Amino acid sequence: MTIGIGLLGMGTVGAGVAGILTTPAGRHPLVAALQLRRVAVRDLTRPRAVPLPVEILTSDPNAVVDDPDIDIVVEVMGGLEPARSLILRAIAAGKSVVTANKAVIARYGEEIGAAAAARGVYVLIEAAVGGGIPIIEPLKQSLGGNRIQRVSGIINGTTNYILSRMAAEGADYAEVLAEAQKLGYAEADPAADVEGGDAADKIAILAGLAYGGPVPREAIPTEGIDRLDARDVSYAAQLGFVVKLLAVAQLVDAPAVPAKQPPSGLQLLDVRVHPTLLPRSHPLAGVNGVNNAILVEADPVGEVMFFGPGAGAGPTASAVVADILNIAGIRQATGGHPGGGVDPLLAAGSWRQCALVDGACTTHRNYVRLRTTDQAGVIGKIGTCFGQAGVSIQSIVQFEADSEAAEIVVITHEVLEADFRRALNAIAVLPEVASVAACLRTL
Amino acid sequence: MTIGIGLLGMGTVGAGVAGILTTPAGRHPLVAALQLRRVAVRDLTRPRAVPLPVEILTSDPNAVVDDPDIDIVVEVMGGLEPARSLILRAIAAGKSVVTANKAVIARYGEEIGAAAAARGVYVLIEAAVGGGIPIIEPLKQSLGGNRIQRVSGIINGTTNYILSRMAAEGADYAEVLAEAQKLGYAEADPAADVEGGDAADKIAILAGLAYGGPVPREAIPTEGIDRLDARDVSYAAQLGFVVKLLAVAQLVDAPAVPAKQPPSGLQLLDVRVHPTLLPRSHPLAGVNGVNNAILVEADPVGEVMFFGPGAGAGPTASAVVADILNIAGIRQATGGHPGGGVDPLLAAGSWRQCALVDGACTTHRNYVRLRTTDQAGVIGKIGTCFGQAGVSIQSIVQFEADSEAAEIVVITHEVLEADFRRALNAIAVLPEVASVAACLRTL
Known part of the structure; x- marks a missing residue:
């Protein structure tokens, strides 16, 4: 036949x-x-x-x-x-x-x-x-006996190529993008890749399959790598992290804010795309160049990862x-x-009916870079702002102080997004803080 | 229904x-x-x-x-x-x-x-x-459009657990095995795992699926980790390699010795299980503990890898x-x-009809450890033996010389197994060489 x-x-x-x-x-x-x-x-x-x-x-x-x-x-x-x-x-x-x-x-x-x-x-x-x-096919067939807790992946080859070179060479985003375009790894109009839209398309598809219901594509919080500063890639490396554009879809069993419980029968999901700090030992941290990899965490299988060429x-x-x-x-x-x-x-x-959770009710680890005046006591004030909002901190490190200014990098523990935002608002108006220069999610 | x-x-x-x-x-x-x-x-x-x-x-x-x-x-x-x-x-x-x-x-x-x-x-x-x-399922369904060149993997969790700990702690095989048995990661009778038989069972199955014909299980050359010396794990690390028990099945398009061409219609395969030195950058090198991973190289997909818990x-x-x-x-x-x-x-x-290639006709990179007297000129003699057999060498390094003896580690380029064996035979009878203490395949 x-x-x-x-x-x-x-x-x-x-x-x-x-x-x-x-x-x-x-x-x-x-x-x-x-x-x-x-x-x-x-x-x-x-x-x-x-x-x-x-x-x-x-x-x-x-x-x-x-x-x-x-x-x-x-x-x-x-x-x-x-x-x-x-x-x-x-x-x-x-x-x-x-x-x-x-x-x-x-x-x-x-x-x-x-x-x-x-x-x-x-x-x-x-x-x-x-x-x-x-x-x-593995999501649809091989993992069908599982309850899928999270699907996370590096699913855009162009941005992973750019990030890999930024990390290896300490190069600036714009510089690497221009070269990637010359080499054919990035399109003449790179917006869909570098702004995260392509990864958002793909995680919407994966989430729909993993959780058995369509996910509202346009509602997915999406942040690309187009505003990523080489400094943050370098500081992350010094702290033991690698920066990757991660697309994540995960089950939200019970939102952290009880008032935001979904109507019964509706499955709440946290789906998002953003640059993310991964500990160097994370299975996705070693995925470089135009390769893609998808990590599925599910019960009872545990963690399985799929790796290979993401395009071509x-x-x-x-x-x-x-x-x-x-x-x-x-x-x-x-x-x-x-x-x-x-x-x-x-x-x-x-x-299943799926809906996206209100971002304020999710919990995350965060990386924050602050530009401050180099004054004694500034770290104490920043720590106090976080503490008053209930945000517990894993580390505060001061980088590259010159005569006038310092850069302070804070890594939090896993905290409620709403609390974290409240702390940042308080920090932003401290007289010693010139700006909140960068804010990235951290695994 | x-x-x-x-x-x-x-x-x-x-x-x-x-x-x-x-x-x-x-x-x-x-x-x-x-x-x-x-x-x-x-x-x-x-x-x-x-x-x-x-x-x-x-x-x-x-x-x-x-x-x-x-x-x-x-x-x-x-x-x-x-x-x-x-x-x-x-x-x-x-x-x-x-x-x-x-x-x-x-x-x-x-x-x-x-x-x-x-x-x-x-x-x-x-x-x-x-x-x-x-x-x-991916081998049977998702990769069906490909011509599969090689399937290689870490497919025995017990031995990978033991090797990971030997590498991390510099510990001896027997010591780690005893602990693995206590922790339930190794059986009371560990023979099927540590001698490579379990991995040979599994690569026979993968080869049969990848190449569309049964592979004679008992004919698969199988070497376990039970005679692996902690020294070789340590020397390998110093040279930039990780030792893993690798199971490999690959297509042999044209054997290196033309007289050994298979009858037409028969697909020649090189299938084997042995401890192998992997460069630290190899996708399988970072697979640790009881995890398994399988790397498939195929045309046109390229390299795809599947990673996860190998047992439980x-x-x-x-x-x-x-x-x-x-x-x-x-x-x-x-x-x-x-x-x-x-x-x-x-x-x-x-x-398809599949048959295993004669091992002497395959080509490999090799790691050899020689115990020698610490005499001037011994490296020259060893180099000459390899050269006369047509075996080209990538590096010769002398380790841990004491007053009486030295250990010399040779890593060859990819060479015909028959030539390599000939060189080893000549080296073994050199008066300066006390023994060929270890011999491992290298990627």
């Missing part, structure tokens, strides 16, 4: 997928059953890295989606539209869809998932998060083909009759 | 599985569809960690396997027999099987796989390797339940009609 594959888009990922499908030797034998039958491209005349028969190329993506010989539609064109509409059209035609499009899934995942469930088809998204790292044509194509194979495998099990039942693990429907 | 589960064995793993199945809240909703209907235990009167209705307990494992209300048989009793016979009997009765039994699968996987394929049922083994780490009731139970869920998910997709098709990814049949 051969299975007809239609490809929407023939950029680097599309070419990677076509490359695998057209050279099955040495791969799983099921790859040989996948037949690339239609490919939608922007420009029919452009030379291709992977040679394809000219008659399967079309500039009309609807011709791929509507083709009755296509069983699985692979969307690797990117962007919100027409990608979203084409995915919905394919589902309506009874075809399963494989997509690498994190932006569409993070925003329209609920709509797309509902359409797929109604039609009894699959929409698989392994390539949307973590490039070639198998993470979507080859890794992403590997993930796309994994999804195609999964759908093809299920088709063989069901004798090729779609529209019967679906495998509920692979389909990954939602079974 | 509920699915009947029968459990063979109620030790720590069995209790962990029962614990998950009887507390579905907060897990994947499919867990609630799994009904634990029959449990075979050794002693009916023993108190249980997980309270179970007394009427589902039996001391006769056949009563579980033969029960028509049981859809999936879970074998967590361990040992070769009666485990193997019960698995085959369950398959013959048309039931899918989930097992954590690496010893049975490494030895009888071919027989069991053939029986399952003939009957159209699944035998899933996620818990057999890497404890709670999802590695079997909770992690192993998580893996067992993952397999149960997968079978349950497929049953829902097929409408509960077993014996139709099977998902070829999940079934993981064999599609």
Whole structure:
């Protein structure tokens, strides 16, 4: 039984997928059953890295989606539209869809998932998060017996490359970004990466799978690395930490402020993206360059981590083909009759209502850098402000005092965000404090 | 649709599985569809960690396997027999099987796989390797589009615990083993762990999945850590290496000795278990304690690594339940009609003939420790022996010379094993060389 594959888009990922499908030797034998039958491209005349028969190329993506010989539609064109509409059209035609499009899934995942469930088809998204790292499938299938407490990860390769070089060379953000752009590790418009939006898309997807309910993407507190100062990377290193852009989704069992209890049946989650100080011994601290890694903490498995290349044509194509194979495998099990039942693990429907917790009710460790006058007693005053707000401190260290000014770095224990903010407000108006120069989360 | 589960064995793993199945809240909703209907235990009167209705307990494992209300048989009793016979009997009765039994699968996987394929049922083994780490399913499903070049891993927690402590404390093997036994990290009879047999079982299983053909378990060259000297751990550290018990399976595209080409159609593999020096920057070098990690190198995905707890009731139970869920998910997709098709990814049949390469034809980097008299010229003579055999050397370092003797450590470049052995034979008979005290592989 051969299975007809239609490809929407023939950029680097599309070419990677076509490359695998057209050279099955040495791969799983099921790859040989996948037949690339239609490919939608922007420009029919452009030379291709992977040679394809000219008659399967079309500039009309609807011709791929509507083709009755296509069983699985692979969307690797990117962007919100027409990608979203084409995915919905394919589902309506009874075809399963494989997509690498994190932006569409993070925003329209609920709509797309509902359409797929109604039609009894699959929409698989392994390539949307973590490039070639198998993470979507393990979350959906291998960890299904667990209660997932936290998913945290380095899931944006561009920012991890920049942070790794900032740490290794003591270089400034702007300088490293410019070089990353030259080397092709950062886009000409790097906003989606460096401001954290790409990581927020991805953690929204992971949270939705881990907790069985869609997460409001636009409500995720997101802070990028674009305002990160090289000083903080250096001070963090001197204190035994590494700075990483971390995306986190965790279960909030009981909010710290009892008045903020959620309505019953609603699962509260703390989901966020921000630069974070990790102790050097943390499993994610050693993840450098464009690599990604996702750490899952769950009961009863404990801590498992998935590591690998977070982007690139080859890794992403590997993930796309994994999804195609999964759908093809299920088709063989069901004798090729779609529209019967679906495998509920692979389909990954939602079974819970999730809501984001009020940030003021969460607890964190914090790193704060203060610019102060170099006066005796300033550390005492800062300590008092924290103490009066109920914020307990792990360390206060003074760095690089010159004749006029000093920099004081405070690391707190795990404290209630509301208390921490109250302390910072009191500190900001101390006459000895010129500014609260930086404020970062700490694990 | 509920699915009947029968459990063979109620030790720590069995209790962990029962614990998950009887507390579905907060897990994947499919867990609630799994009904634990029959449990075979050794002693009916023993108190249980997980309270179970007394009427589902039996001391006769056949009563579980033969029960028509049981859809999936879970074998967590361990040992070769009666485990193997019960698995085959369950398959013959048309039931899918989930097992954590690496010893049975490494030895009888071919027989069991053939029986399952003939009957159209699944035998899933996620818990057999890497404890709670999802590695079997990613190899079978998520990486199916790849050509796998190498699978290497730290897949025995006991030896990794011992090696981690030897490295951290400079302690002797025997001393750390005794403590590990006291703490329950090593068995009273530690042979299967410390001599490498457990790791060999597991790499045989991983190789069979990665390369699509059974690997002759008994032919795998296996060296444990039981003769490892604390000196070598210490010298390795001084040279920038960490010693780990590594299990490796890799594709041999063209053996170094052309006369040893395999018959056409046969896939040559290099599969082995031995203590190995890893550069401190290697992704597996930081895996410490009872954790496991598996690194997969494949085209086009690149390097992906899976890390987590390699043993323990909770992690192993998580893996067992993952397999149960997968079978349950497929049953829902097929409408509960077993014996139709099977998902070829999940079934993981064999599609290639594999054979092990002649070790003399493989290439490696090596670490050698020589005890010598402390005479001028000895390093020159040793260097000459290596040179005459065509073995190129990366470093020769003399350690801890006293008035009578010296220790010389040589690290070679990647060289043909046959050449290396020839050089060692010549060195062993040099009058200045008292003994070849240690010889370890190096990455």
